[in-house]
Amino acid sequence: MALIVQKFGGTSVGTVDRIREVAKRVKESREAGHQLVVVLSAMGKTTDALVQLAKEISEHPDERDMDMLVSTGEQVSIALLAMALQQEGCEAIPLTGWQAGIVTDSVHGEARIKQIETQRIRRHLAQGKIVIIAGFQGMDEQGAITTLGRGGSDTSAVALAASLGAQLCEIYTDVAGVFTADPRLVPTAQKLSAISYQDMLDLAELGAGVLHPRSVETARSHGVHVVVRSSFSNEEGTNVGRDVPAPGITGIAHGEHVAIVTLKGEGIRSRTPVLSSLLQDAGIPVSAFVHGSSFLSFPLAKNQLQKVAALLRENREQLGYRELEEEGGFTMVSVVGVSRHSAAKVLKEIMGRMKLLHIPIRWVHQSERRLSFAIRGNKAETAIRTLHRELGLDGREELAAF
């Protein structure tokens, strides 16, 4: 008998019918003899609808009040799944974040889990119950309801698996696992049977939406065995773990709506640490800077551009730049799993292919095991499909080429 944490996302519990399907799946695992903790997101677009309601009242509602509001979404899901499970003849108990003992810091809207007081969960498990827990939410030490930010239910699930010492943390989602590229964009994308924490983290940070980066960090630091799989099929998913041999290139991630900011001026390169800490303090950590002797450029999510541009103008003197250039409309394409010795070869391949396709590369950045470059958004599909093929990801047998 294993203890398994199963997490179902918003699409998986999007309707009453889907909640019934989740109940059936949970029941199967139960009948296979496992102890189960089930973590749920809010139903489908519930969170967005609640946010919309708030916006009608206030343009900038207090984050504390937002947490009070949106945390109702998961509370509805867990109550309904509990009913569906009782209907299936399974004894289940729904617990909100605070009832489950999920203690966070007080950063409303982006809280981090500090600890999980698992006594209540363990007591119910010992009584043979399936414990259903509201993801995405917790309580701070003053008793205020907090939320972990978007994607936070993944983090709840992994943190619960870590605290409970679960053998497995299954993340059920609307895709069948982690792919070598976004299958909606690249029809030849291959599902990975396994991926290392580091490569998963890279993919997650670089735009692959399947897991939230914070959840991957939590999994890595506690060695939680995560499986990403579909809630709509019985297909085997992708194992995320420590001892995964590097398979050469792991995949291609991409992030849309990227802007590139460039500061120009003599000696600007030396101001990188100042700029980096300015951005950090503003809550916008940037790790990838590209610089020449008289320029310094970095990518940003487009929706952060306005805030950053204002920040840079305010600190013009301190940063000592002559000119500020902002340009939007890019997609950042990242190749993940590039080993040190093959990096030059992969980069050459990318440059050559983009040239053949007449796709200008605006910005390139190389770091440990990954290569990122920015191209115009409308060229992304062609570029990614071509690279996916040429880097040997369409069929794994060609992988040895790199």
Next chain:
Amino acid sequence: MALIVQKFGGTSVGTVDRIREVAKRVKESREAGHQLVVVLSAMGKTTDALVQLAKEISEHPDERDMDMLVSTGEQVSIALLAMALQQEGCEAIPLTGWQAGIVTDSVHGEARIKQIETQRIRRHLAQGKIVIIAGFQGMDEQGAITTLGRGGSDTSAVALAASLGAQLCEIYTDVAGVFTADPRLVPTAQKLSAISYQDMLDLAELGAGVLHPRSVETARSHGVHVVVRSSFSNEEGTNVGRDVPAPGITGIAHGEHVAIVTLKGEGIRSRTPVLSSLLQDAGIPVSAFVHGSSFLSFPLAKNQLQKVAALLRENREQLGYRELEEEGGFTMVSVVGVSRHSAAKVLKEIMGRMKLLHIPIRWVHQSERRLSFAIRGNKAETAIRTLHRELGLDGREELAAF
């Protein structure tokens, strides 16, 4: 500076615009220098919608899970009002039932408040904040979310006023106060400026929906000064309190969809205590029995008829009746505030008037300060309007007649 509890019902917070109106009203009281605790119901039909969602999953969902589900309704209201108040420049803190320290027993769906641990509320009040509390809900001693049943927000408000020693508990609703009859039915109904706890309790129990009986009981036992008033106007409301001189007849209440159950058989009268305790044990307390030498009859809400009929059949031997008669479709009309010495005169007036109107009276019951009688539902409007006029309630000056 007074401490005031203000409660706003579902209609008063039914839309974002109405929530804004409530915020303005609360702000006015704040600017008048009062400390404020604001208790809210769920927005409009939210609770019904959540119940509907549950019914799609399970015909008889667990009450514990229902409480988890429907308690989200008030949580949404309090979050939105907090935002609206911040928008108005008022500092406010929303608290769920459990955060507000409302401790109940564990009877899910119909919980009773055992105590209120007011430290957290008092701390926020001392910091100058308006404290917004989710009505209708609490937490039991095991940390499970409970609800108080329909109308429970009134009870939350009155219990909070009692625990906090508030000077006033204002119940804002969609009518301007307590009337001598339902103004939707009787256009000449008069608003009462004051009413005693006992008469209010009678009206509430006998069908006047303006206050929940349990909240009136709580107000009476703690001497809470309650005012019922409109959330849509500045009209003065109705004061509910201890030292209200009995004004003669207070008003006419009516309850629709009433069934009359009659047991026939020799000596059946002597079985009243047995019957009474059977019904009590089944959670259907009946206080008004009418009996003759060979019959025993009592009224019921129509939706309880099936359950009670089954119970009576099961216990036929013990009850020793020969025949069981059930008849639905009645409206119970009750005249409240009938003094002992005028009871006979009022009853005679009722009987006479109904006879003139050709409205058969099916069942009559007289008790301390009230007279109730059942008539066919389709005759109720005519009967109540006529009695309202003839008993002098259309204009208070004629009141002295009784």
